[in-house]
Amino acid sequence: MTTRLFRLAFVTALVVIFVLSLMPVPEGLMVFSWQDKVEHVLAFFGLGLLGLASRLGRPVVTMTGLLAYGGLIELAQGMTSYRMADPADFLADAIGVALAAVTIRVWMQRTI
Template identity: 45%
Template sequence: MFVAMLVLLALSLAPPSPLMSGTGWDKSNHALAFAVLAVLGAWAWPGRALAVLAGLLAYGGLIEVLQSFTAHRFAEWGDLLADGVGLLLGQALVPWLGRGNSP
């Protein structure tokens, strides 16, 4: 999970590049990334869903703050909202994926 978080941080702070793959829409990129983190977090800490989701949402906020200090990225409330939507979607998938617990 921490490796995924570090990769997400690196991608979030790197200059945009046409070589970067994604979903084609910034907000869905955020939602997908945080859905994956929610699933990984649920698997890593079963039964601690609220703490994991709160921590990951705070991590999304930290990324937005860090982006505001770069010349090529900027912070957006909409990105943080997309992170939250992704977290909820990821948590909803956990019971169907067979590992971890939902809140």
């Protein structure tokens, strides 16, 4: 996949995740109690991998931007009547970003 395709996938994922984050959650979608935290970790892990693969600039800036994006989502959810801002969701976002950074770092060291 070329850098341009990674960038397109990254931007698309950012938009899709933001839209999904602001939609009402239908009843009965939760299978287990921490499901939403796992979803946050996985979403931000994927965003982190795509962001780093997109080579948008320095990795620290990309990861910091994703943390700010996670905070923005929580603020936006807090402004709706059907969602709520949750600091634990932001922590899950940060864990996902950190896992992506570690994964890329380990992968880069193994390919050198």
